[in-house]
Amino acid sequence: MSIKVNCDKHLLLEASALNHMPCTIDGNEKANVSTYFRPQQTSQNSLKNVLRSSFRGRPLEGKTINIPDGYVGLIFEEKRKPFSEDEDRTLDLTHSFDCFQQWYLDSQYLSKNTVQGACETWTRHIAAAIHEPIEE
Amino acid sequence: MxxxxxxxxxxxxxxxxxxxxxxxxxxxxxxxxxxxxxxxxxxxxxxxxxxxxxxxxxxxxxxxxxxxxxxxxxxxxxxxxxxxxxxxxxxxxxxxxxxxxxxxxxxxxxxxxxxxxxxxxxxxxxxxxxxxxxxxxxxxxxxxxxxxxxxxxxxxxxxxxxxxxxxxxxxxxxxxxxxxxxxxxxxxxxxxxxWVFFENNEMDRNYGSGYPSDPTTKSWLRKNVDPVFGFPNFVRFSWSTASKILEDEALSVHWPDDDESEGDTSSNTPAITSFFATGAGDKRHRFFVENNLYTVETI
Missing domain, CATH: 3.30.420.10 (Ribonuclease H-like superfamily/Ribonuclease H)
Incomplete structure (x- = not known):
């Protein structure tokens, strides 16, 4: 099996309002995000850039995570799911993004800061080191 | 007022x-x-x-x-x-x-x-x-x-x-x-x-008394489920009447603290076979474990 990635830059759209949720939703369909999901800026000034929202009645705290300089966030779509593991797969590039909202259940301080940690460690410390050409 | x-x-x-x-x-x-x-x-x-x-x-x-x-x-x-x-x-x-x-x-x-x-x-x-x-x-x-x-x-x-x-x-x-x-x-x-429904300003307003025992309220809840988000913010999700309807009518959702809320203490006891294991566990380096870095093997 091989994976083919289509990167047609002319078709690339800028993604608006990406939300990374702290829960798994057993579905993969269109969601009425703007009608049901209404993040609010917190009233406490001490917590700048912190948003509050709710999902299914549970309290969420959100933080904007910026994609580090020199990187770009990309969204791919697989238009046709493979029937077997041996089949070739094709991914089409659809959107790009430079930030997303990371949501935590209740509070960021009560949750594992998984995404932000991984994102920063990888891009700041490792990726460049292992991918840069070695000069003699 | x-x-x-x-x-x-x-x-x-x-x-x-x-x-x-x-x-x-x-x-x-x-x-x-x-x-x-x-x-x-x-x-x-x-x-x-x-x-x-x-x-x-x-x-x-x-x-x-x-x-x-x-x-x-x-x-x-x-x-x-x-x-x-x-x-x-x-x-x-x-x-x-x-x-x-x-x-x-x-x-x-x-x-x-x-x-x-x-x-x-x-x-x-x-x-x-x-x-x-x-x-x-x-x-x-x-x-x-x-x-x-x-x-x-x-x-x-x-x-x-x-x-x-x-x-x-x-x-x-x-x-x-x-x-x-x-x-x-x-x-x-x-x-x-x-009440102003932000979700839909033409929302059906025949919601009865709002009490869980009221059949009109129950059928209104059943009719106004969004598969992803559940209900409009008019509904108290914490009421069992509401959560039971979502179990049947909406996509299921899993949270990181799902196991804790069940309060099942028996699962804290490790299986007896675990005492005979070699103790190999996670062989990845601590750096990757602590920074939540994983190799992507499947898409």
Missing amino acids: DISTFLSKSDENYKMHSEIPDLLKDGPCCLGIDEAGRGPVLGPMVYSACFCPISKKQDLSDMGCDDSKVLTEEKREELFNTLHEASSKFIGWMTNILSPNYISNSMLSRTKYNLNSLSHDTAIDLIRSTIKLGVDVKEVFIDTVGPPETYQAKLKKLFPDINICVEKKADAKYPVVSAASICAKVCRDRVIKE
């Missing part, structure tokens, strides 16, 4: 109060607290405090303040208007609308904040805020559904200089509590009637 601010920001609570006549600042006052809409799965829970000089208690009973549940809606509206007019002379009120979103969020946070503590804290806040406005509060009467003794002791500790009386059915016994009960009920009825 202007509820338009609340209706335009119905995810949050909203506290408002009447004008405070000088008479309430100059002499000892009594204050009654009651709530409306504790049971329903729809809409806010409204908490009201009503206060007047102790010397004017009789005027309140003369006005016909009685248990709000036995009064018709029209009679309640009428009494509220009388109360409101009197507020320029000798009566004041303060109301806190607890939004259904706030109730759900509190009850469904990681550390559950139950409805009783929430009610107590709201009542305490109403007393504090009234005192802050300059009202000379000397007697407090509160209607409660839970055990009155522990609640009364809790309040006595917080307000040692005030006579506190917590009783079941206080709204039928003390006119000042009846007046508070009227304020709360009138406010909740208006909110329910004028």
Whole structure:
């Protein structure tokens, strides 16, 4: 099996309002995000850039995570799911993004800061080191 | 009573109060607290405090303040208007609308904040805020559904200089509590009637009384499920009536603290076979484990 990635830059759209949720939703369909999901800026000034929202009645705290300089966030779509593991797969590039909202259940301080940690460690410390050409 | 601010920001609570006549600042006052809409799965829970000089208690009973549940809606509206007019002379009120979103969020946070503590804290806040406005509060009467003794002791500790009386059915016994009960009920009825659905401004408004036992309410809930988000913010997600419907009609959702909430202690005991394992475990370097870095093997 091989994976083919289509990167047609002319078709690339800028993604608006990406939300990374702290829960798994057993579905993969269109969601009425703007009608049901209404993040609010917190009233406490001490917590700048912190948003509050709710999902299914549970309290969420959100933080904007910026994609580090020199990187770009990309969204791919697989238009046709493979029937077997041996089949070739094709991914089409659809959107790009430079930030997303990371949501935590209740509070960021009560949750594992998984995404932000991984994102920063990888891009700041490792990726460049292992991918840069070695000069003699 | 202007509820338009609340209706335009119905995810949050909203506290408002009447004008405070000088008479309430100059002499000892009594204050009654009651709530409306504790049971329903729809809409806010409204908490009201009503206060007047102790010397004017009789005027309140003369006005016909009685248990709000036995009064018709029209009679309640009428009494509220009388109360409101009197507020320029000798009566004041303060109301806190607890939004259904706030109730759900509190009850469904990681550390559950139950409805009783929430009610107590709201009542305490109403007393504090009234005192802050300059009202000379000397007697407090509160209607409660839970055990009155522990609640009364809790309040006595917080307000040692005030006579506190917590009783079941206080709204039928003390006119000042009846007046508070009227304020709360009138406010909740208006909110329910004028609720603005941000999710859909043509939402079907035939939602019945809002009580879980009401078949109209149940069928409205069933008809208005969004597969991803569940319900509009008018619904208290923390009520079992609501969560059971979502189990059947909406996509299932899994949270990081799902296992904790089950409180199953037996799963904490490791399987006996685990004691015979080689102890290989996670062979990846600590750096990758601690930074949550994984190799992507499947898409």
